[in-house]
Amino acid sequence: MTTVNEKVLLERRPRRGRPRSEAAEQAIVEAVLNLLGQGSSLAALSIEGIAAEAGVGKATIYRRWANKDALLLDVLQRAEEPEPTLAGDSVRDDLVASLEFLRRTALARRSRTSLAVFTAELRALPELHRAYHAQVIEPRRARMRDLLARGVALGEIRDDIDLDLLGELIVGPMLSRTLLRPEAPLDDPTLSATIVDTVLQGVAARKAVRH
Numbered sequence: 680m681t682t683v684n685e686k687v688l689l690e691r692r693p694r695r696g697r698p699r700s701e702a703a704e705q706a707i708v709e710a711v712l713n714l715l716g717q718g719s720s721l722a723a724l725s726i727e728g729i730a731a732e733a734g735v736g737k738a739t740i741y742r743r744w745a746n747k748d749a750l751l752l753d754v755l756q757r758a759e760e761p762e763p764t765l766a767g768d769s770v771r772d773d774l775v776a777s778l779e780f781l782r783r784t785a786l787a788r789r790s791r792t793s794l795a796v797f798t799a800e801l802r803a804l805p806e807l808h809r810a811y812h813a814q815v816i817e818p819r820r821a822r823m824r825d826l827l828a829r830g831v832a833l834g835e836i837r838d839d840i841d842l843d844l845l846g847e848l849i850v851g852p853m854l855s856r857t858l859l860r861p862e863a864p865l866d867d868p869t870l871s872a873t874i875v876d877t878v879l880q881g882v883a884a885r886k887a888v889r890h
Contacts, residue, residue: 706733707740711754715793721751721800721807748807752814755797759784762819770830771879777823778853778871785857786865798858820846834884849878 710733714724726747730737744750763780765773788794802808823846830836836845852874856863867873 703733703735703739704743707735707743707750708754708757709733711751712758712791712793715796716791721796721804724751726750748804748810751797751804751807752810755794755811756815758787758791758794758797760787765826770826770833770835771875773826774849774875774879775872777826778849778875781850781853781857782865782871785853788857789861789865823850831884836879837882837884840882845878845882848882849875 707729710729711724714728714732715721719728724747726737726740729747729750730740733740740750744753760780760783763776765776767773788798801811820843824842827836827842827845831838831842853871856865
């Protein structure tokens with residue numbers, strides 16, 4: 680018969696085998712990234728293969744994510760650094776901080792094969808691509824519109840420019856270097872400020888002419 684003391688010792692004893700709770704989630708996330716780094720494509724990934732790589736059962740994955748797309752989207756979001764909290768004191772500085780986040784994210788994707796695979800193959804999975812746009816891209820576009828609208832309200836930016844178009848003018852050069860010109864340098868820490876300042880000079884609100 681097991682005594683009370685023995686039960687306490689058994690409960691305190693480190694458990695071996697499959698990781699649990701947060702450890703299980705982290706193991707699953709790393710398993711996805713590891714498989715991509717080993718040459719798997721997004722389409723070729725399977726829940727069975729991810730579970731085997733992570734050392735968990737399929738049920739452990741399905742308890743946390745409804746399907747493979749939900750898991751992949753979560754992995755991609757976890758792999759990116761958190762978006763910056765904007766200070767709100769200067770429209771120009773907040774634009775630079777937003778663009779700098781994109782620059783660092785692009786650098787991280789270039790430096791890790793698994794993240795580069797995500798970027799290259801995301802469009803090949805329509806449902807995942809739509810979910811990524813709905814949950815990641817559209818909220819970023821909305822934050823950019825709000826930030827630019829603040830610049831217009833403060834009289835720093837012309838009020839005759841479509842804010843979505845203006846956001847694309849600011850973000851476009853960084854996206855071009857990320858998606859269209861993967862060989863283009865991104866390690867210049869002044870790049871974000873240069874882009875923002877160049878665009879803002881062209882769209883600055885016109886000063887009223889006094890007669």
